[in-house]
Amino acid sequence: MTSPAEANSKVLWLARLEYGFHAWRERRARARGQRATVAAFPGYGGEDWVRVLGRVLIVPAMSKRRQRSEFAGVRGWRSFAAVAVARATVTVTIDGVEHHVVADRGGVIDATLPARLDAGWQTITMSVEGSAPIETRVFVVGAETRFGVISDIDDTVMVTALPRPFVAFWNSFVLNEHARQPVPGMAVLLERLVRDHPGAPIIYLSTGAWNVAPTLVRFLRRHLFPPGSMLLTDWGPTHDRWFRSGKAHKEENLRRLAREFPQMKWMLIGDDGQHDDELYTAFTAEFPDRVRAVAIRKLSPTEAVLAGGRTAVNDHTAAEVPWVSDIDGAGLLDRLAEVGVIDED
Numbered sequence: 001m002t003s004p005a006e007a008n009s010k011v012l013w014l015a016r017l018e019y020g021f022h023a024w025r026e027r028r029a030r031a032r033g034q035r036a037t038v039a040a041f042p043g044y045g046g047e048d049w050v051r052v053l054g055r056v057l058i059v060p061a062m063s064k065r066r067q068r069s070e071f072a073g074v075r076g077w078r079s080f081a082a083v084a085v086a087r088a089t090v091t092v093t094i095d096g097v098e099h100h101v102v103a104d105r106g107g108v109i110d111a112t113l114p115a116r117l118d119a120g121w122q123t124i125t126m127s128v129e130g131s132a133p134i135e136t137r138v139f140v141v142g143a144e145t146r147f148g149v150i151s152d153i154d155d156t157v158m159v160t161a162l163p164r165p166f167v168a169f170w171n172s173f174v175l176n177e178h179a180r181q182p183v184p185g186m187a188v189l190l191e192r193l194v195r196d197h198p199g200a201p202i203i204y205l206s207t208g209a210w211n212v213a214p215t216l217v218r219f220l221r222r223h224l225f226p227p228g229s230m231l232l233t234d235w236g237p238t239h240d241r242w243f244r245s246g247k248a249h250k251e252e253n254l255r256r257l258a259r260e261f262p263q264m265k266w267m268l269i270g271d272d273g274q275h276d277d278e279l280y281t282a283f284t285a286e287f288p289d290r291v292r293a294v295a296i297r298k299l300s301p302t303e304a305v306l307a308g309g310r311t312a313v314n315d316h317t318a319a320e321v322p323w324v325s326d327i328d329g330a331g332l333l334d335r336l337a338e339v340g341v342i343d344e345d
Contacts, residue, residue, distance in 0.1 A: 019105055025083045029058040036085045038126045040136030041213050044229040048116050050138045052092050054109040055210050056128050057082040093125045106234045139201050139229055147197040151269040152276055153206040156297055157186045182223040185329025194226050202228030205253055207246025247275050258287045265292040273299045293322040293341045295332045
């Protein structure tokens with residue numbers, strides 16, 4: 001029987017192998033004259049700080065013919081063809097002030113930097129190795145803001161309809177982004193929430209990989225979801241796990257948001273096909289004064305079968321915060337109106 005120490009040793013070895021493989025790909029790309037660039041993702045911030053997010057990559061060059069085909073439809077696997085650049089130093093410029101941030105082993109940039117910006121969407125730039133600055137945006141939450149939205153993505157705003165073990169592979173490597181379908185009514189629900197609460201941030205918190213962030217941003221824009229900051233994760237082994245824990249990723253970011261915005265009450269949106277009900281139950285118990293309401297989308301029978309069944313949903317009849325569920329965004333909007341979270345038209 002393998003001991004925990006032996007298992008961790010094997011995982012550590014696999015992690016080193018993965019990092020070595022990425023370093024070899026980077027050396028080959030640089031030998032061909034390719035240069036690093038930054039894929040910048042929408043972040044968020046408060047009165048005197050911002051959280052900047054991105055990834056340092058060497059992106060394979062494409063012919064004009066391929067670029068035209070990419071415009072017509074982008075498959076997720078092309079995102080993974082890029083080479084992540086470990087430990088690169090990135091220059092982040094915020095309101096004319098330069099900051100230098102070091103990416104992690106996977107090329108991911110996730111840093112909190114000092115800044116005093118007006119509330120709302122603000123533009124910052126990021127560059128690496130003398131490359132042209134890449135613009136991105138951060139949503140600055142005003143000091144007077146008391147309401148925000150945290151939403152899952154897969155099976156909550158975007159229909160997955162695949163066996164759970166294949167979801168990440170299919171969404172990332174195979175599926176054409178134009179073939180993805182939104183959950184009916186979810187864009188309207190989210191738009192209604194931010195319309196009723198001017199200045200409210202939206203955080204799309206998902207277990208998806210950072211590689212698919214550009215695809216997800218385009219999907220949300222195309223289907224008229226309100227823009228928001230995106231918190232994804234990285235794939236692959238760590239020093240003590242074969243794969244990073246998506247559940248832990250969500251738990252850590254929920255707690256972080258509670259610490260960063262102690263004045264805020266959050267609208268939590270998820271589905272019953274993963275761990276959302278369990279995560280939101282635990283978060284509500286730990287931070288009962290930080291939750292305005294919870295909305296759980298119920299998967300269709302077909303989606304539930306493909307997802308390996310529904311997760312056990314707790315009894316929330318005695319919950320201190322409103323807790324509703326329905327099959328789509330329109331139903332959730334009605335349920336939230338019934339409990340007074342949304343004003344009825």
